[in-house]
Amino acid sequence: MSVPLQQSGEASVAAVEIGCDVLVIGGGPAGCWAATEAASSNAKVVLVDKGYCGSSGATASAGTQIWYVPPDPAEREAAMASREAMGGYLSERSWMVPVLDKTFESVNRLADWGYPFPRNDDGEEQRISVQGPEYMRLMRRRVRNAGITILDHHPATQLLTLEGRVVGASGLRRQAGGHWVVNAGAVVLAAGGCAFMSKALGCDVLTGDGYLMGAEVGAELSGMEFSSAYAISPAFASITKTALYRFAQFYRKDHSLIEGAGSARGRSIIARTLLSEPVFARLDLAGTDEVKAILRRAQPNFFVPFDRRGINPFTDFFEVKLRLEGTVRGTGGLRLTGLDCSTTVPGLYAAGDNATREPICGGFTGGGSHNAAWAIATGAFAGAAAASYSLQRVSATDFGPACIALSDTKGIDPAEIIKAVQNEVFPLDINYFRTHSALSASLKRLDALWENVGRATALNEDHSLKLRQAQAMLATARFMYRAALSRTETRGMHRREDYPTQNPAQHHRLILSGLDHIAVRQEAVDPGVYKQAAE
Template identity: 60%
Template sequence: MGKQLLRGTLQNSEGRELETDVLVIGGGPAGAWAAINAASKGARVILVDKGYCGTSGATAPSGTGVWYVNPTPEDREAAMKSREALGGYLADRKWMTSVLNKTYDNINQLDAWKYPFPLDDEGKPHRNSLQGPEYMRLMRKQVKKAGVKIWDHSPALELLADEYGVGGASGVFTTTGEQWTVKSGAIVIATGGCAFLSKALGCNVLTGDGYLLAAEAGANLSGMEFSNAYAIAPAFASVTKTAFYTWATFYYEDGSIIEGAGSQKGRSVIAKTLQTQPVYARLDKADDEMQKWMRKAQPNFFLPFDRAGINPFTQRFPITLRLEGTVRGTGGIHLVNENCATKVPGLYAAGDAATREFICGGFTGGGSHNAAWAMSSGSWAGEAAAEYALKLGANSSKRNVVGVSSTPIVSNFKRDTQYGTVSHEITKAVQAEVNPYDINLFRTESKLQPSLQRLDQIWKEIRAGILIDEANVVKAREAAAMTATARWMYSSALERKETRGMHKRLDYQEQDPAQHYRILTGGLDKIWVKPESSLKHKEVITR
């Protein structure tokens, strides 16, 4: 692994160097909660975001449900039991209980911060959903109020580490081209998941950057086989609010109904149909009252239709399936305890950057579970990172940390270059492996193995320096991260020779009780995959 400081490889202006206790990488919900909670422990905190904290990421432009459940035994039991079978019984009741408790507290905290929850018919706040723009605007305000330094448009490009663990990161200010370096006692990775630049709403910054940062420092990943989430969207838009299609009927081009497209297995039916012909939808199951509620609950869902002059309740419109990968999947950085620590000392992970198997198993967390996980894991990671860093004290600034990037880049950063030629080609090549339904959704060894071999070859070319002269280091780094993410996904998918959760193998169509375990993966040049210790199947499903 190449260990070079980006300061030594990026040839730009002077840059900025600072020391802090906790560095939070990522400015979505998980990063915001992490920063606030770290600061509450008395730690100095810097938050860096690839975009603008408060507007970038999957949550900011959307409405989302929240796994907010009243603290009664009956309600909590029903909430935990409802998704266990779908997730292949890989969830953990202890984690689920902790997340439900923390989410309940955090939602009530949002109310205390004056989040504008709508009122029900009895005048009580309706607290199981959030509007992304209002939510993230409030979170940015609270992050600043906590005394956190926010660096917008400042993606991290590599971590700094020594034999004792991580100790900072380096990156670039994309508005000026300056490099930044932050030495820190602890780091929280909250960079979100990876949607492979599929044009899903809010996902253009979610390219698996945090996975690569963590793996380069020695962390493991888990559940990467559960990373093939596809969302229904209008063919002419990026909005992926699949829940509304519960009220849809799906049609062939000739107007006849596609049987089974609206069932639990409807996504597979739609995907199979899309391989040979267009698919159309109409939200014709929603009555007048439901239509009013839908427009109020998710106004951005209807913007593309209004602009196109389409009434989705009365007119058919073409749809597609957009890959959301680990954003709506469950794979991510493996956590070793409920403090959201990784195996690397000083490194923590939260939100979609971390595995959600603990509460979702092998099935998508959708919006509600993922939203609850973001605010819960973010809070725990921030608190733990602060405590770790404060124990180190002044010793952390004396460490001789160096960069651990596997893809050092040695060119000037150019803000006006969206893609360099090579990074653009790599991105397209990776998308050609992860987007097709017959590779990623309908999985077989005969399809996955050749695809993985092609991805391995792309990685070899990256490691040989193919990106070395790229003008836009951020896009080059994204291309490398997406390549690495796809390799971990398919290596894990080949290892799990069964169908469980959202991972469906056509050559192993049954769930195998002998494979009732989570799968860990990691490595860079050589990917390794191994089962985690087996879970107690009976205990999980009966207690």
């Protein structure tokens, strides 16, 4: 069915309209698990993806570990306790337990579906990691086999609301042209985090779209101060898989060793050094040829850019940089009101990087592992809850079509907005080593930019997507720095140079709301684990 979209000063544009029970926005792991879980409840499901479901996003491009722990009490206890201190004691066991349970169950389902997990010398399958391409190829097949409608290259640009609840979304048809409207009984936001187009591997489609769409309809965010995740990367490539740097030592330009750069605190030492001079690396701790061969098999993508340039990373020095991954490896996102992954807006659910990972990670996470488990579990939780919510309500197809107004934005260049935002979030002396003066000055510039372009709408389809991505990155940066200014301590990955220690009085979460004016409030965290650790 086609419906007209109103456009200021232009002829109306036809749009494709679809009705369903559950709309899933995003085709990464969280989105695929959400869609399959919703469909298993006999809900009619539509999944839209900015790219091609199964091949776009951070997971599809490389291997990832999974927080997969057998239901042995001692192993589970060790797994939950392992990062509590690192995350500033902001995680909660009431979330960790069900996430571990659901991840264990779901990864076992992957094996049943035919995922080729490797085996150890005793022939036992090792289910603690997956290769992204094979994993996501399998998930796309499962989504299609479940009868779910997949709309590739259909980026969502706004949520639709009716009487205070979310009833669908609209967006662009990048290949066919025109727009789409999906009326739905519930929506799951699984559009990923925000890496600010830093060229981190697989992350340029992750521009914070879900944060902006959620905030526009009144959803709250949490943990946005824990967003200063930088990954070690060759200066000439986008590879941000950092596990292999455990076999590296780091050097100055004259090849003198940077002491401590390979330790647990090594990233901060590298960041500090990069403020004044370049840093080089070499995987000279790999040892034997056998170990080197194992590393190549484990992370084949890591070596591709080296091989293309004739560089042997085991013997040759190569320049590295810290590439911002923002909330993709941070923990901030939309605030969840319970294990059903509902947000503060009826009909809207969030999963994966769109949802704050504080419940299982607190203020610190990294690549894969907990992130992969969070995507699996919250995707499943959100999909099931969204289906239940939708099927108990009147069909969304009874609602009228959206009316989307487009206006002339001559003079607004999305590329200039993106560059301006990157100038505020990339520098290590603003975002990594944070201070009141640097954060305040940066936020003032970001707020002024938002006043000029935050509410602008686009004239044409191509301009619309670029502008919305720029606005989403701008909104995400403002959320990050508003929260970072409010947390006057160092906790998790949030480092305040002017407040270098953790303050027990700030053992709480910071909840953000609003767009033009961003309000911040505190939310208490169960103090049990924190008190036990202190004792």
